[in-house]
Amino acid sequence: MVGEVKPATLAAHIRKELRSASAPSFVLDISVEVPSGITILFGPSGAGKSTLLDCVAGLTRPEGGRIALDGDALFDSASGIELPPQERRIAYVFQTLALFPHLSAEENVAYGLLDLPVLERESRVADILGAFRVEKLRKQKPGDISGGEKQRIALARSLVTEPRVLLLDEPLTGLDAELKSAIVDDLRSWNAARRIPILYVTHSREEVDALGERVIALENGRVVSTGAPMDVLDAPRRKRLAQAAGFENLLDGTVLDLREADGVMRVRLGETACEIEVPLGYAAVGNRVRVAIRAGDILLAAEQPRGLSARNVLEGRIASLEQRGAMVIARVECGVTFVAHVTPGAVRALELTVGRKVWLVLKTHSCHVVE
Amino acid sequence: MDALLLSFKLAACVSAILMIVGMPVAYWLAYSSWRGKFLLESVVALPLVLPPTVLGFYALIAMGPRGPLGKLWIALFGHGMAFTFAGLVFASVLYSFPFAVQPLMVSFEGVDRKLLHASAVLGAGSLRTFWRVILPLSFPGVVTALVLSFAHTLGEFGVVLMVGGNLAGVTRTVSIDIYDHVQSLEYGAANRMALVLMAISFGVLGLVYAVNRRVWTPWSAK
Amino acid sequence: MRAVLKCVFVSLAISLSSARACGQEIAVAAAADLKFAMGELAANFEKQTGTKVNVTYGSSGNFFSQIQNGAPFDLFFSADVEYAKKLEAGGQAEPGTLYEYAVGRIVIWCPGDSKVEVAKEGWNALLDASVQKIAIANPGHAPYGRAAVAALKKAGIYEKVEPKLVYGENISQAAQFVQSGNAQAGIIALSLAISPPMKDGKSWQVPAEMHPAIEQAAIVLKSAKHKDAARAFLEFVKSKEGRATLEKFGFVIPEPDQGSSPH
Numbered sequence: 001m002v003g004e005v006k007p008a009t010l011a012a013h014i015r016k017e018l019r020s021a022s023a024p025s026f027v028l029d030i031s032v033e034v035p036s037g038i039t040i041l042f043g044p045s046g047a048g049k050s051t052l053l054d055c056v057a058g059l060t061r062p063e064g065g066r067i068a069l070d071g072d073a074l075f076d077s078a079s080g081i082e083l084p085p086q087e088r089r090i091a092y093v094f095q096t097l098a099l100f101p102h103l104s105a106e107e108n109v110a111y112g113l114l115d116l117p118v119l120e121r122e123s124r125v126a127d128i129l130g131a132f133r134v135e136k137l138r139k140q141k142p143g144d145i146s147g148g149e150k151q152r153i154a155l156a157r158s159l160v161t162e163p164r165v166l167l168l169d170e171p172l173t174g175l176d177a178e179l180k181s182a183i184v185d186d187l188r189s190w191n192a193a194r195r196i197p198i199l200y201v202t203h204s205r206e207e208v209d210a211l212g213e214r215v216i217a218l219e220n221g222r223v224v225s226t227g228a229p230m231d232v233l234d235a236p237r238r239k240r241l242a243q244a245a246g247f248e249n250l251l252d253g254t255v256l257d258l259r260e261a262d263g264v265m266r267v268r269l270g271e272t273a274c275e276i277e278v279p280l281g282y283a284a285v286g287n288r289v290r291v292a293i294r295a296g297d298i299l300l301a302a303e304q305p306r307g308l309s310a311r312n313v314l315e316g317r318i319a320s321l322e323q324r325g326a327m328v329i330a331r332v333e334c335g336v337t338f339v340a341h342v343t344p345g346a347v348r349a350l351e352l353t354v355g356r357k358v359w360l361v362l363k364t365h366s367c368h369v370v371e
Numbered sequence: 372m373d374a375l376l377l378s379f380k381l382a383a384c385v386s387a388i389l390m391i392v393g394m395p396v397a398y399w400l401a402y403s404s405w406r407g408k409f410l411l412e413s414v415v416a417l418p419l420v421l422p423p424t425v426l427g428f429y430a431l432i433a434m435g436p437r438g439p440l441g442k443l444w445i446a447l448f449g450h451g452m453a454f455t456f457a458g459l460v461f462a463s464v465l466y467s468f469p470f471a472v473q474p475l476m477v478s479f480e481g482v483d484r485k486l487l488h489a490s491a492v493l494g495a496g497s498l499r500t501f502w503r504v505i506l507p508l509s510f511p512g513v514v515t516a517l518v519l520s521f522a523h524t525l526g527e528f529g530v531v532l533m534v535g536g537n538l539a540g541v542t543r544t545v546s547i548d549i550y551d552h553v554q555s556l557e558y559g560a561a562n563r564m565a566l567v568l569m570a571i572s573f574g575v576l577g578l579v580y581a582v583n584r585r586v587w588t589p590w591s592a593k
Numbered sequence: 594m595r596a597v598l599k600c601v602f603v604s605l606a607i608s609l610s611s612a613r614a615c616g617q618e619i620a621v622a623a624a625a626d627l628k629f630a631m632g633e634l635a636a637n638f639e640k641q642t643g644t645k646v647n648v649t650y651g652s653s654g655n656f657f658s659q660i661q662n663g664a665p666f667d668l669f670f671s672a673d674v675e676y677a678k679k680l681e682a683g684g685q686a687e688p689g690t691l692y693e694y695a696v697g698r699i700v701i702w703c704p705g706d707s708k709v710e711v712a713k714e715g716w717n718a719l720l721d722a723s724v725q726k727i728a729i730a731n732p733g734h735a736p737y738g739r740a741a742v743a744a745l746k747k748a749g750i751y752e753k754v755e756p757k758l759v760y761g762e763n764i765s766q767a768a769q770f771v772q773s774g775n776a777q778a779g780i781i782a783l784s785l786a787i788s789p790p791m792k793d794g795k796s797w798q799v800p801a802e803m804h805p806a807i808e809q810a811a812i813v814l815k816s817a818k819h820k821d822a823a824r825a826f827l828e829f830v831k832s833k834e835g836r837a838t839l840e841k842f843g844f845v846i847p848e849p850d851q852g853s854s855p856h
Contacts, residue, residue, distance in 0.1 A: 059488050085491040098489035102507045111503075112493035161493065436774040450725050453775035454759045536759030536770065537731060554654040554734035 008070050010034040010165050010197040014055050016048075016062040028052060028062075028221040034165075036195040038188075038211050040202060040229070043218035049201045052218070053167045056199070057092045058085035069164055069197075091158035092167040097150055099142040105129070105153045106138040112161035128160045132186055148179035152186070159190060166191075166198040177206060184210050205245070247368070248295035248339040255287045264311075264364055267291060272335025276312040278367040290370040297366035298340035300330065301359040302350040312362035314338075318354050321347065332360055373540050374548035375567065381456070381544060382524040385463045389471035389520045390513070392464070397475035398501065419469050427533025430462040434534065454536035459544075462530045470519040478512020479505055518579050525572060597772055597790060617822045618645040620665060622656040624672035624809065625765035626697060626737065626782035629789070630842035631670065637838070638829050644822050652763035654734035660685060660814060667817035668826060672697060672764070673736035674810035681812060687820065690813040694830055695844035697807030698783040699740050700796040702771060709778065711797045716748045718797070719757075719778055727757045728770035728779035737764040740804040741780035747803045783843035801845075809844075 016028040028048040041049050054060040056067055058074065061082065067075040074083045074090075099108050106125060113121040129135040132152040137145055145153065151171055158166065172180045184207070191198060200211060208215060208229050217225040253267040256275065264277045267289060276291070283289055305313060316334025323329075328347050332338045338360055342352070352358065400412060418426060433440045434452040440461070444452040452458045482505050490500040506513070528546040535542035537551070545568050552561035623631045628650055635646035649666075656669060657676040661683070669686075671677045674693060680686045701718060703711045711718040719727055730738035738760070745751040761767030764782050771779030772791060786796045811830065813823045829835050836846045 057488075057492055059491070085488075086494045086496055088492075089494075090492065092489070092492045094485050094489065096483075096485055098483070098485040100486060100489075100504060111490070111495070114495070114499070157493070431773060431775060434775065441775075451775055453770075454726055532762055536726070536728070536776075537762070538759060551731065551733055553658060554652065554731070556654070556658070556734075 008036055008197055010069050012056055012067045014062045014065040016055055026221045030223050032216055034197040034199055036197055037213045038198045038200055040200050040208050040215045042215050047218040048221040049218055050169055053169055057090050057167055058088050089163050090165045091163035093154050093158050093171045095170045097154040099154055101142050104139050104141055109157045109160055124160055128156045132156045148175050151183055164196055166196060168200045170201055181210055247292035249293040251291045251336055253289055253291055255283045255285050255289055269336045274314055274335045277364045278369055281369040292368045292370050293366055295339045295341040299361035300340055300342055304359055310361045310363045314360040318356050318358055374543050374545040378525055378545040381459055382521045384460050385524045386517050386520040388464055393471040393475055397472045397479055400476045401479035415472050416469050418466050423529025424533055426466055427462055427530040431534045434458050453534055456541055458534050459542055462534050463524050463527060466530045467520045467523045470523050471516045474512045474515040478509035482508045617819050619667040619819050619822045621646055621648045621668045622666040623648050623650050623670040624653045625650050625763045626672055626784045627670055630839050633838050638826055652735055666814055667819055667823040668813055670811045672809050674808040677810040677812040685815050687813040687815055691810055693808055693810045693847050695809045695839050696847050697809055699780050699799045700783050700786045702781050702786050702794050702796045703778045705793040711795045715797050716750055719754050724777040726759050726776040727754055728759050728761055728767040728776035730764040730767045731760040735763055736807050737782055740807050743804040744799050787843045
């Protein structure tokens, strides 16, 4: 069926204006090359990830640009080429899966093969249902199928057509980690033989870590970073990207002192007297650095704590408390403003009020040095 | 019961034609993003507000020897279109048009767009997507459109009065026949016919709705 | 075109707007063929007495049913004396007011641009190949329809033309069918044939002896709210001026002493 496997590359240069009622409009302007294998598309909501996928699939028309697979143009505004989605041989799994509710699993999977002779169609459908381990569900309707198995069937439906590119829009949302990794494994083994470019949109760190060979970070319609997952996400270069990856605090500081033996360095935050200890980085004394800290990594104490392993204890005052669902966002002023997350129960127990004196506790390794 | 058979024949023909003609219109109205769409929507809805006599009157003019349709008909068949069964069908199709198109349109609109996208990405063209995805998921709407067109045509009076000419077996539908009996003071006959019509209509509608309930699958179209 | 519009709308019993004039008003139900004659009678009466006459036109059979069920008319001008007689017998009319105001006549009428010379051909016009549809009023309940069928039978051509007949709900709709060209010929009331929208057509008057007399009678209704004004209008119609108007519009006035004679 598949002869010599040549790795393919999807090149996409897209310019598309995005207008929405709720958000101010912005322009998706990107230029990416997606090689064989799984590439993660990561970014905050509204960054343009789904629009990018829609353009590649042919469901939306960009204002300008060129989308090509191994040099074959799927869309080219300059020469007026625009292949309809039916002819692009690109598979697309939506976040909602979009399984046809009135067809059985088997019929869903066979949908893309309706032009094939019956026997060949049936054999391919049987094969892929087996490969994704859902053959026992073949006669059932999507309404009767639960969680992870629906995802498998959606994947099977897309992949049975032997597409040249696979697009996935957060396909594993809502599944537990074990299910996710099982499905991801099946996907990996399927792609091992074929090596097609796969673009995978996700918000989840675990998926990135489990899947990612490459990550493209998208923000406000522009690519802000590409590379290995670790580089792109663990050391966020842009404020919003950092916040997307869960770092609510981004503080500027100056390196005061390096302690190689302990693997730490002291950093003065802003122009204040606040000093914290952060992991040692490639910096010299006097360098300006940026420190990213997750709000969830910060502890609040109602009285000055003693005997803690944490090296950073800062005194400050509560500037504001804002409840959001099951979480309270506390802003603490100690020369610089920190954002911390505490539970409503803690607020009550510690009798936290605006203006109260509190102590912030930060572990050294919760502070991440950015550039 | 000539008149009764004629009425049923008319209702069946008109409903069938409305399904064939109405679906493309409903499809376009459901999925087009043309700014002027509201114009077509208004035209389609016109027969809902026009008195049937007005509609019948203009249909008669159109079918007459000086009207566009009449001229074509005479050229094709050598005689006029008014006072024929075909003339009734034409006028009735106009009259019941919104009763077919609107339920169809609403049903089509209710189909999840993502399913249409999925179908396209899997290689299905518009026709196959319509046949295999939109239509099966709009089945309740199709049944409603069919039943409404049928029932509406069955009960038609004003339009038939204007263009029919009251010819036995050709244009004398049951509603005209009942009216005739009343006019001739034959209240007994009028009563009997009316009761028979009501009973049969009720039976047909009841059967359709009963079957429809079993046929409807509880999956949601979303 | 506009004339046809007028003809249709009014003759299908769309009621006229209610009068706002001070003074009395009476409501008259009139047979469809009186459309033009009654208009002038009503106008003249109003000029002379100040009483407004609101006329509703339609089929006599229809009015009969409505009046039996309590329709609020003061006067009923029927195209068929039988309806008036039935109302009197049923106690729904003021006794002694029944008045045969006219005898109707029928004509064969073709549009002005028809190739058929109906004035010359007479009955043979209906046998012409180009005449595919012939409009008459419904003989089941319209006196003009019954007269048309009787005349056709007397002329010996009923069997031949019967397949070509189409039936109007009343004589006005029959006239409208042929005026619009959908029927190529029609047997309609003389009063309609000489009316403004139709006088440019070709017509041939059917001899009166070919059909039973279309005796048209008026009657004051018991349910009338303005009996005196109604009687006054009826007197006006009976007067020389009233009779002259009716004759002008194609009605034959019976001799005075034939007022309520059986037909």
